[in-house]
Amino acid sequence: MKRKIQVVICRVCSQGVPVLDVDKLAKTAAEAPYVGSVVTVDYACQSKTISSIVEDAKTKEADRVLVVPCSKKDVSPSLFQAYVRRGKINEFLIETVDLTNEVILPHREDPTRAQEKAEARLAAAIARLAALEPLEKHEEPMRTKNLVVIGAGVAGLEAAQVAAGHGLHTILIEKTDRTLKAPGVLLSKSRLLRAKGHGGNFELVIEAGEKEETLECAVIVVASGGDWSQGKGSLTRSCKEAMPLFRLKDSIDSGTLPSGPVVIVDTPDPKGSTMKAQDFAWDDALDLAMIAKRASPETDVTLIFQEMRASGLSELTYKEAAQLGIRFIRYDNKSPPTIDEKDSKRLIVKDLAQDEVVSLRFSTLSYASIPANPDNIGIADALRIPISLDGGIRRGSMQRGPVTTPRPGVFVCGSAMFPKPEAVARAEGKAAGILATQFVASGTVEYGGAVAEVTPEKCSACLTCVRTCPYEAPFIGAAGKAEVRTQLCQGCGMCAGICPSKAIDIHNYTDEQLSIETEAYLRGGF
Amino acid sequence: MSERRPKIVGFCCEKHGMDCVTLAARSERQYDSSVRLIQVPCTGRVDGIHILEALENGADSVFVLGCLEKNCYYDTGSIEGRKRVEYVKGMLAETGIEPERVEMFNASSSMAWKFHDIVSSMKDVAERLGPIRPGGGDSE
Ligand code: SF4
Ligand code: SF4
Numbered sequence: 085m086k087r088k089i090q091v092v093i094c095r096v097c098s099q100g101v102p103v104l105d106v107d108k109l110a111k112t113a114a115e116a117p118y119v120g121s122v123v124t125v126d127y128a129c130q131s132k133t134i135s136s137i138v139e140d141a142k143t144k145e146a147d148r149v150l151v152v153p154c155s156k157k158d159v160s161p162s163l164f165q166a167y168v169r170r171g172k173i174n175e176f177l178i179e180t181v182d183l184t185n186e187v188i189l190p191h192r193e194d195p196t197r198a199q200e201k202a203e204a205r206l207a208a209a210i211a212r213l214a215a216l217e218p219l220e221k222h223e224e225p226m227r228t229k230n231l232v233v234i235g236a237g238v239a240g241l242e243a244a245q246v247a248a249g250h251g252l253h254t255i256l257i258e259k260t261d262r263t264l265k266a267p268g269v270l271l272s273k274s275r276l277l278r279a280k281g282h283g284g285n286f287e288l289v290i291e292a293g294e295k296e297e298t299l300e301c302a303v304i305v306v307a308s309g310g311d312w313s314q315g316k317g318s319l320t321r322s323c324k325e326a327m328p329l330f331r332l333k334d335s336i337d338s339g340t341l342p343s344g345p346v347v348i349v350d351t352p353d354p355k356g357s358t359m360k361a362q363d364f365a366w367d368d369a370l371d372l373a374m375i376a377k378r379a380s381p382e383t384d385v386t387l388i389f390q391e392m393r394a395s396g397l398s399e400l401t402y403k404e405a406a407q408l409g410i411r412f413i414r415y416d417n418k419s420p421p422t423i424d425e426k427d428s429k430r431l432i433v434k435d436l437a438q439d440e441v442v443s444l445r446f447s448t449l450s451y452a453s454i455p456a457n458p459d460n461i462g463i464a465d466a467l468r469i470p471i472s473l474d475g476g477i478r479r480g481s482m483q484r485g486p487v488t489t490p491r492p493g494v495f496v497c498g499s500a501m502f503p504k505p506e507a508v509a510r511a512e513g514k515a516a517g518i519l520a521t522q523f524v525a526s527g528t529v530e531y532g533g534a535v536a537e538v539t540p541e542k543c544s545a546c547l548t549c550v551r552t553c554p555y556e557a558p559f560i561g562a563a564g565k566a567e568v569r570t571q572l573c574q575g576c577g578m579c580a581g582i583c584p585s586k587a588i589d590i591h592n593y594t595d596e597q598l599s600i601e602t603e604a605y606l607r608g609g610f
Numbered sequence: 611m612s613e614r615r616p617k618i619v620g621f622c623c624e625k626h627g628m629d630c631v632t633l634a635a636r637s638e639r640q641y642d643s644s645v646r647l648i649q650v651p652c653t654g655r656v657d658g659i660h661i662l663e664a665l666e667n668g669a670d671s672v673f674v675l676g677c678l679e680k681n682c683y684y685d686t687g688s689i690e691g692r693k694r695v696e697y698v699k700g701m702l703a704e705t706g707i708e709p710e711r712v713e714m715f716n717a718s719s720s721m722a723w724k725f726h727d728i729v730s731s732m733k734d735v736a737e738r739l740g741p742i743r744p745g746g747g748d749s750e
Contacts, residue, residue: 185635191643201643481683483625483719490685554685576684577655581694593655599663605646606667610615
């Protein structure tokens with residue numbers, strides 16, 4: 085393999101408020117192995133500049149490029165396009181180094197060390213780039229432009245309408261036989277049984293009325309709905325007036341909350357182990373506790389929980405709630421809160437923090453709980469998407485978007501995740517409809533590139549990768565060795581990190597490539 | 611001669627991990643420049659070998675920074691990452707090297723303060739323990 089690197093340093097970006105000596109940086113880069121040319125430019129994103137640096141790459145016969153721009157995310161896509169189209173450089177051999185955010189901004193008060201670090205960073209990136217291999221992406225046409233929406237409630241209908249408006253063929257799967265005005269096809273009294281394939285080309289088996297039908301689709305929106313639990317559990321059985329959070333909210337809003345202490349428990353079934361409140365319920369519980377406390381500061385408000393799951397910004401809410409004087413009591417399900425046998429307006433609970441049994445008088449007892457649509461279990465199982473402890477469809481990382489599941493091509497909206505007001509469900513349905521449209525817009529599924537690959541001779545068929553991969557990409561093939569369904573692989577590398585036989589590796593993040601980079605980086609000055 | 615500077619290596623996921631780094635950079639606050647970041651697609655990619663290699667190549671302390679466990683871009687990636695870190699810690703302890711040289715952290719892309727805290731705590735460890743001495747920290 086030829087290895088000739090062009091390094092492009094953007095002066096404007098790299099100099100910052102003159103922290104770095106760009107000429108010195110360029111000199112260091114030029115002396116590094118495999119570097120064929122170093123160009124320093126002003127405004128690497130200007131079209132004139134782009135033409136000239138791509139030209140330089142061509143004449144110097146560079147096969148890989150390192151761009152040092154302002155910030156990885158700010159580089160103009162036309163720069164990459166020009167390299168790939170005109171410069172014939174493999175897209176996996178173009179790398180960027182974000183000196184601004186990694187070095188200049190956080191170390192600008194110490195330019196000497198910043199320079200040293202920038203040079204080391206560049207050397208490491210060059211070493212890594214030299215070790216990379218060119219990769220190909222593949223395309224598979226989508227066989228249909230069908231969108232299947234599971235559930236014709238508020239969110240599902242909205243998703244279907246939006247997508248249909250953009251030209252998708254929508255198929256709604258609805259378990260009831262309600263008459264509905266819906267775009268496309270409405271399958272009543274039907275439910276999802278099984279699913280095969282991947283985003284872009286799914287094959288579903290649907291039970292519609294009496295018969296089973298096979299259905300092809302490109303994208304799926306889960307809008308199976310769900311409801312607030314009316315709360316079945318030890319607590320609600322022994323106290324009939326205990327109310328779910330949303331009812332507590334109603335009575336606060338309407339001013340009908342009886343005066344006297346308010347106690348909120350994290351679940352209607354404190355003895356059980358599976359019905360702990362979900363994170364959002366904690367946010368709600370905290371919010372409501374604060375509203376109740378603010379409305380009447382002299383009222384005792386107590387939150388009783390097994391595990392406080394207030395994360396991110398809700399941690400601040402937690403703190404604020406504590407400052408307001410809301411009392412927190414932690415218990416575990418071995419000694420759950422129970423209603424006092426002699427006084428039905430008293431709750432007895434062992435406070436783990438204080439290691440003492442407390443008896444709390446209450447006027448209002450409320451609980452957080454959201455067991456969702458029981459159908460979710462079957463849907464999640466068929467589509468291979470995760471489900472929360474409470475039975476809601478669990479969305480993927482927020483970075484992927486609030487209505488996405490971890491599985492590409494499967495979106496989720498509305499109360500299928502957890503109960504929501506109608507307006508929110510509708511907004512989410514709209515979002516899911518738009519994302520589904522966007523997903524099928526190109527008409528092709530792109531896959532491959534920096535994905536996992538198995539070296540069959542090394543594989544001991546231990547199944548570790550099969551069990552670890554969140555996307556079910558690896559499987560044991562006919563030869564009795566692991567193989568990767570490239571269309572499903574997202575390139576996270578978890579399989580590579582865990583394979584005990586070192587048989588599976590991920591392109592351009594191989595063990596060898598990572599150690600070359602680490603070694604080069606640590607060789608530089610500190 | 612200037613005093614010896616600590617060497618810190620961070621394996622950082624390209625998702626929330628690097629977002630957290632970028633946000634820290636934009637927060638105007640400075641952090642110690644002894645930290646060297648290696649980007650991985652997901653902290654689940656990190657293998658014990660990578661951490662050990664960094665230590666072998668002279669790092670005094672190594673951290674792994676991934677998404678929050680409930681909000682990992684690759685769903686279970688940062689949970690896997692933590693397992694690897696725990697495994698390496700166990701291994702280090704057995705060979706007589708201080709396990710606190712290696713640490714796992716989680717952050718979301720909105721936690722600007724987090725990265726400064728990570729760097730300063732790993733720097734403390736690096737300065738307190740100094741370079742790794744063969745045969746273990748306590749024996750000399
Ligand atoms: S983890 Fe490695 S050895 Fe085990 S099945 Fe997968 S590729 Fe094969
Ligand atoms: S790289 Fe990630 S998505 Fe791909 S097979 Fe491995 S674990 Fe699965």
